[in-house]
Amino acid sequence: MTTLSIGIIGAGPGGLCLAQGLRRFGIHATVFERDTTPQARDQGYRLRIDPSGQQALAACLPPAHYRLLCAGSAQNSGESNLWDPQLAPLTGRRPEHWLPSSQHQTQEPSGDLGIHRQTLREILLAGLQDRVRFGHTLREFAQTPQGVELQFANGEHVRVDVLIAADGVNSLVRRRCLPEAGPEDSGAVTLYGKTPLDAATRAQLAPELLNGVSVIFADGVSLVVEPMRFQAPMAQLAADYAPDCRLSPVDDYLYWACIGSAERLGGAPGLEENTALQARVRHISQGWAPALQTALALADPLSLSVRTVQVTATMPEWHSERIAFLGDAVHAMSPAGGLGANTALVDAASLAAHLAHSDSAAQALRNYGTELQTRGAAAIRLSRLASERLQQNSEADNSAP
Numbered sequence: 129m130t131t132l133s134i135g136i137i138g139a140g141p142g143g144l145c146l147a148q149g150l151r152r153f154g155i156h157a158t159v160f161e162r163d164t165t166p167q168a169r170d171q172g173y174r175l176r177i178d179p180s181g182q183q184a185l186a187a188c189l190p191p192a193h194y195r196l197l198c199a200g201s202a203q204n205s206g207e208s209n210l211w212d213p214q215l216a217p218l219t220g221r222r223p224e225h226w227l228p229s230s231q232h233q234t235q236e237p238s239g240d241l242g243i244h245r246q247t248l249r250e251i252l253l254a255g256l257q258d259r260v261r262f263g264h265t266l267r268e269f270a271q272t273p274q275g276v277e278l279q280f281a282n283g284e285h286v287r288v289d290v291l292i293a294a295d296g297v298n299s300l301v302r303r304r305c306l307p308e309a310g311p312e313d314s315g316a317v318t319l320y321g322k323t324p325l326d327a328a329t330r331a332q333l334a335p336e337l338l339n340g341v342s343v344i345f346a347d348g349v350s351l352v353v354e355p356m357r358f359q360a361p362m363a364q365l366a367a368d369y370a371p372d373c374r375l376s377p378v379d380d381y382l383y384w385a386c387i388g389s390a391e392r393l394g395g396a397p398g399l400e401e402n403t404a405l406q407a408r409v410r411h412i413s414q415g416w417a418p419a420l421q422t423a424l425a426l427a428d429p430l431s432l433s434v435r436t437v438q439v440t441a442t443m444p445e446w447h448s449e450r451i452a453f454l455g456d457a458v459h460a461m462s463p464a465g466g467l468g469a470n471t472a473l474v475d476a477a478s479l480a481a482h483l484a485h486s487d488s489a490a491q492a493l494r495n496y497g498t499e500l501q502t503r504g505a506a507a508i509r510l511s512r513l514a515s516e517r518l519q520q521n522s523e524a525d526n527s528a529p
Contacts, residue, residue, distance in 0.1 A: 174244065319385070439515075467511045
């Protein structure tokens, strides 16, 4: 299996995790990414890695790089707090798969980890410099008896034995192979922001918002808030744990994301100026506790963004001896509950192991596909339940036993 030529479309967390896992097994893979450079596009802010995602990363990354990932995650209290919009405690709303934050980032984590997305990408890229080809947008592909022929927008043609579609919610490969399985507009949107945690801003924030992860439930909308405080500068951590990694500086910040119906959150995303996004924030938080309004109002205006929540309704069935899918390309989920990225990481570790231990690529993809069908369907169901729970009206929670 080590002589296989494998092409991975997409250098997101799932695609890079797969490339790292294959590298550990001595299998060469090339990742094709449309971004022109690793820094060409904003990677977003916090990503929450649950124990399944941690196990996948530990299986795929070199041990030193995984220790760096744990050390570079946010230092939180381990608490998870549920509040109403006036910051009064709530019970009964926590999705069943949520775990507290881990307090021991340098050892084996015991709960979820909050990692900055750019930091995760840089760790996943370490050691793959000769295997990731930026500036490659897939335009066409075709299966032949000899393999899969790839044609890129820059005019380059490449043949691979196996093609892995890790190209996200708008996957070209899925659109061609599984046109009926495209994600649907859920009717929800997510508004993201980042509030700096410098000394001046921290003094204006409520202490309860700086102690672990907080989820605020209002009528038809939920706000997730997590302080992203790091134990040391990223460059120092890289030097201590994995000197071959080069990590960009990351200042402490308060991550927040608000999810709800498009109507409740001010309409579907558009080409909005920062002032219009700030107006959305003021509209959403009207009537909330002053401490919450302050936390959102102090956000960096350039950090604000709105995205439509697209979800896969039903896990599609797919059988091929040369093409496989992972992550949002085949099972797009709501960000509620944080299952999407973690399921993609598990997909990657599973596929790497199947390709390493099976007698043929065809057998590996068959076995992986069967496993993916079960895992993806379960994750879609859990994500849907988490989304419904996060968006239910506060009156429903107050009347619950």
